[in-house]
Amino acid sequence: MKKLITLAIFLITGMxxxxxxxxxxxxxxxxxxxxxxxxxxxxxNAPQAMKIELAGDFIPTQKRETPxxxxxxxxxxxxxxxxxxxxxxxTPEPLSPELYSYTFVVDGVKVTDPGNVYMIRDxxxxxxxxxxGGEHADLYKVNKVPHGTVARRWYESPGLKLTRRxxxxxxxxxxxxxxxxxxLYLLHGAGGDEExxxxxxxxxxxxxxxxxxxxxxxxxxxxxxxxxxxxxxxGEAAEGFIRPSFMxxxxxxxxxxxxxxxxxxxxxxxxxxxxxxxxxxxxxxSMGGFHSLHISKQYPDMFDYVGLFSAAVMPRxxxxxxxxxxxDEKLKAQFDKKPKLYxxxxxxTDFLYKANQDYIKSLDEKGYKYVYYETGDGHIWRNxxxxxxxxxxxxxx
Amino acid sequence: MKKLITLAIFLITGMxxxxxxxxxxxxxxxxxxxxxxxxxxxxxNAPQAMKIELAGDFIPTQKRETPxxxxxxxxxxxxxxxxxxxxxxxTPEPLSPELYSYTFVVDGVKVTDPGNVYMIRDxxxxxxxxxxGGEHADLYKVNKVPHGTVARRWYESPGLKLTRRxxxxxxxxxxxxxxxxxxLYLLHGAGGDEExxxxxxxxxxxxxxxxxxxxxxxxxxxxxxxxxxxxxxxGEAAEGFIRPSFMxxxxxxxxxxxxxxxxxxxxxxxxxxxxxxxxxxxxxxSMGGFHSLHISKQYPDMFDYVGLFSAAVMPRxxxxxxxxxxxDEKLKAQFDKKPKLYxxxxxxTDFLYKANQDYIKSLDEKGYKYVYYETGDGHIWRNxxxxxxxxxxxxxx
Numbered sequence: 001m002k003k004l005i006t007l008a009i010f011l012i013t014g015m016x017x018x019x020x021x022x023x024x025x026x027x028x029x030x031x032x033x034x035x036x037x038x039x040x041x042x043x044x045n046a047p048q049a050m051k052i053e054l055a056g057d058f059i060p061t062q063k064r065e066t067p068x069x070x071x072x073x074x075x076x077x078x079x080x081x082x083x084x085x086x087x088x089x090x091t092p093e094p095l096s097p098e099l100y101s102y103t104f105v106v107d108g109v110k111v112t113d114p115g116n117v118y119m120i121r122d123x124x125x126x127x128x129x130x131x132x133g134g135e136h137a138d139l140y141k142v143n144k145v146p147h148g149t150v151a152r153r154w155y156e157s158p159g160l161k162l163t164r165r166x167x168x169x170x171x172x173x174x175x176x177x178x179x180x181x182x183x184l185y186l187l188h189g190a191g192g193d194e195e196x197x198x199x200x201x202x203x204x205x206x207x208x209x210x211x212x213x214x215x216x217x218x219x220x221x222x223x224x225x226x227x228x229x230x231x232x233x234x235g236e237a238a239e240g241f242i243r244p245s246f247m248x249x250x251x252x253x254x255x256x257x258x259x260x261x262x263x264x265x266x267x268x269x270x271x272x273x274x275x276x277x278x279x280x281x282x283x284x285x286s287m288g289g290f291h292s293l294h295i296s297k298q299y300p301d302m303f304d305y306v307g308l309f310s311a312a313v314m315p316r317x318x319x320x321x322x323x324x325x326x327x328d329e330k331l332k333a334q335f336d337k338k339p340k341l342y343x344x345x346x347x348x349t350d351f352l353y354k355a356n357q358d359y360i361k362s363l364d365e366k367g368y369k370y371v372y373y374e375t376g377d378g379h380i381w382r383n384x385x386x387x388x389x390x391x392x393x394x395x396x397x
Numbered sequence: 398m399k400k401l402i403t404l405a406i407f408l409i410t411g412m413x414x415x416x417x418x419x420x421x422x423x424x425x426x427x428x429x430x431x432x433x434x435x436x437x438x439x440x441x442n443a444p445q446a447m448k449i450e451l452a453g454d455f456i457p458t459q460k461r462e463t464p465x466x467x468x469x470x471x472x473x474x475x476x477x478x479x480x481x482x483x484x485x486x487x488t489p490e491p492l493s494p495e496l497y498s499y500t501f502v503v504d505g506v507k508v509t510d511p512g513n514v515y516m517i518r519d520x521x522x523x524x525x526x527x528x529x530g531g532e533h534a535d536l537y538k539v540n541k542v543p544h545g546t547v548a549r550r551w552y553e554s555p556g557l558k559l560t561r562r563x564x565x566x567x568x569x570x571x572x573x574x575x576x577x578x579x580x581l582y583l584l585h586g587a588g589g590d591e592e593x594x595x596x597x598x599x600x601x602x603x604x605x606x607x608x609x610x611x612x613x614x615x616x617x618x619x620x621x622x623x624x625x626x627x628x629x630x631x632g633e634a635a636e637g638f639i640r641p642s643f644m645x646x647x648x649x650x651x652x653x654x655x656x657x658x659x660x661x662x663x664x665x666x667x668x669x670x671x672x673x674x675x676x677x678x679x680x681x682x683s684m685g686g687f688h689s690l691h692i693s694k695q696y697p698d699m700f701d702y703v704g705l706f707s708a709a710v711m712p713r714x715x716x717x718x719x720x721x722x723x724x725d726e727k728l729k730a731q732f733d734k735k736p737k738l739y740x741x742x743x744x745x746t747d748f749l750y751k752a753n754q755d756y757i758k759s760l761d762e763k764g765y766k767y768v769y770y771e772t773g774d775g776h777i778w779r780n781x782x783x784x785x786x787x788x789x790x791x792x793x794x
Contacts, residue, residue, distance in 0.1 A: 030640070044506065045506075046504065046505060046506045047505060048447075048448075048504045048505035048506075049503075049504040049505060049506060050445075050447070050504070051445075106446075106503045106504060106506050106508065107443065107445045107446040107447070107503060107504045108443060108444060108445035108446060109441065109442070109443045109445075109446060109503050109508070109511065110511055111503065111506070111508035111509070111511055112508070112509060112523075114506065114507055114508055114523075115640075116638075116640075117518050117521055117522075117523055117631070117632075117640070117641060118632055118638045119516070119523070121514050124514055125514075126509075126511075126514055126516070129638075130638055131637070131638065133637075141635070141637060142629075142632075142633060142634055142635050142637070143635055144635045146551075146560075147551040147560070147562075149548050149549065149550045149551075150548065150549045151546050151547065151548035151549075152546065152547045152548075153546045153572075154543075154544045154546075154569075163543075163544070165544075172551075175550075175667055176667070232539075234514070235514075235515055235539075236539060237539055238538070238539050238540055238541045240528070240530075240538060240539070241513075241515045241526075241527055241528065243427070243512075243513075243514070244514060270572055270573070
């Protein structure tokens with residue numbers, strides 16, 4: 001047999017590797033390179049390019065004139081070309097622990113780093129990413145700990161008359177045990193979908209790591225699609241490879257909140273859940289914080305834990321949904337039932353900062369109990385990952 | 398309440414959308430645009446660039462001088478700049494139904510299309526993708542049909558002393574029913590991992606669509622990681638955001654085959670499976686075809702359906718695993734037990750074409766029954782999606 005067929009496996013490998021290089025211009029340089037001192041070096045092989053810049057959320061912001069006035073915008077830096085045509089930039093200072101995003105700008109065109117296959121989509125923008133480990137950022141890494149399962153499923157929403165995609169994290173041991181678990185409903189912001197918390201939020205890593213450290217109770221995490229008219233994330237529905245848009249699928253018209261019981265019914269029918277208020281939490285960022293606020297007050301017996309992360313608070317003008325009526329009465333009903341935790345987190349430079357201060361002032365006036373958590377920075381994922389990491393350990397205790 | 402807090406939701410949307418544009422250079426042009434006649438227009442906003450090219454698998458190949466001689470290499474074309482700085486190219490002919498890959502080349506730098514968020518990673522290359530619908534390519538689309546669940550799980554391999562990631566498709570209705578299902582083990586090639594068939598192979602769409610059309614039996618599909626030393630796909634294991642390499646994790650030393658029973662045990666313990674030979678299939682591409690060949694002959698009572706897609710056949714020189722010993726005897730044992738289907742598929746220009754012809758000649762000499770399926774093209778995903786679409790309807794009948 002062996003004599004009959006002489007097939008050198010190196011043929012596959014050599015040929016394919018060669019073809020790949022030639023085909024797609026594989027970059028045989030390392031980028032980004034995280035140096036021993038946590039400075040980071042970026043490289044791009046571009047002998048014919050005239051100018052290469054780097055834009056990223058670790059580069060100091062620069063004030064720029066915009067239609068909205070003088071605004072702090074993310075800065076950019078220029079790379080330097082060596083005699084082999086490789087452009088390079090090393091951060092002057094070590095970067096602190098975090099998940100960072102960046103793009104190159106090649107002769108004016110913003111592109112991801114061809115040397116780095118790790119990217120995250122945020123609405124219609126795709127950026128290259130890397131993690132500087134240490135401190136809180138170690139929660140964002142895949143570590144040698146037991147891992148939960150992440151499933152993409154579809155559920156029926158009779159209320160919305162749609163079959164909708166949903167992302168569900170079950171903790172390590174769920175499938176092989178018989179235990180019932182508490183549930184965290186984790187909601188995304190405008191422009192997001194059922195992929196946002198997994199991709200941008202590193203939610204499965206944060207849960208795996210907090211559970212392994214004994215800091216969080218094992219729980220089921222349900223990541224819904226908060227755009228009531230949308231079946232699934234862009235590319236995952238029958239509409240095909242559409243271009244994602246910030247408000248394209250976002251309605252904030254009360255329909256998502258009104259039909260939230262469809263989701264809870266699906267989860268509590270299909271998973272081994274503890275079906276009581278003390279075993280249910282809901283939180284979300286921006287529009288997802290808005291949803292969490294309104295869902296938890298609409299169904300005051302449902303959630304003992306509520307997290308508003310950089311939340312929008314009030315509905316936009318002209319929305320007539322019943323969900324947003326009688327807010328004072330509904331909040332009173334909710335707080336009279338004494339939720340175990342009503343957590344409000346916001347960054348100091350968030351454009352929703354004042355709205356959140358006004359909201360907590362109104363809670364103070366009524367004597368409603370909440371916990372306030374303030375960070376630096378604004379309306380960004382860096383904060384939302386931190387808020388999730390802080391919120392989860394307080395649940396179901 | 399409403400008076401207390403005046404929060405215009407448009408602030409979130411306007412601000413964030415503006416910041417995104419400025420930050421990441423959002424391209425407000427449509428690319429790719431699939432025109433009514435299935436020609437496709439590509440666009441890139443690049444007023445400062447000197448030259449923009451397009452490389453893609455729909456552009457006729459060009460013969461190029463390489464270290465391996467004159468080789469057919471994918472071709473490229475130049476885009477034309479208009480007076481607004483937008484570069485454009487429209488294919489001269491309509492494209493036939495298929496999932497296509499492409500990249501731009503901006504002043505010599507190969508990059509994905511900033512106007513298209515849909516990308517697929519193949520080893521260390523990321524390309525932009527789009528689908529021209531119709532015919533077989535409709536199987537690759539998400540259609541309005543019941544959808545199965547795709548779960549990323551982790552299983553213990555005592556043999557490999559690793560906890561390993563695995564991707565599992567369960568058909569529509571699995572979770573809510575009590576039925577037991579047949580299982581297809583679907584294996585990737587060198588450089589791949591447990592994400593390859595989902596991302597490049599569109600396996601969950603193909604299964605959803607074939608099941609909905611009544612052409613395939615509902616089945617569980619198990620997509621393993623065939624690199625015996627690897628816990629998980631790049632970026633999904635504790636080693637972090639490593640650069641994927643073609644043979645980096647690929648050993649082909651017999652260890653994956655020898656420890657395949659760990660995977661089957663996990664699947665048959667954790668899922669409602671029909672535990673008999675007639676309800677088990679195994680297939681794979683390239684190295685995965687090699688694995689399917691050697692696993693199915695090593696465990697001749699296990700699989701009634703075997704699919705070799707562009708398979709490598711013989712182990713490389715110097716590998717001493719017991720798996721590859723006594724091939725003639727093991728094949729005889731396998732074929733004496735009359736598997737229901739032994740399916741060999743290959744493309745005419747595949748560099749493994751001759752090896753596969755030699756292999757089927759050796760089967761002919763022994764009088765072993767198989768089915769041979771030949772296509773055009775070579776060692777490419779276009780063929781492997783077609784092979785999966787052809788193979789699945791023949792299973793478990």
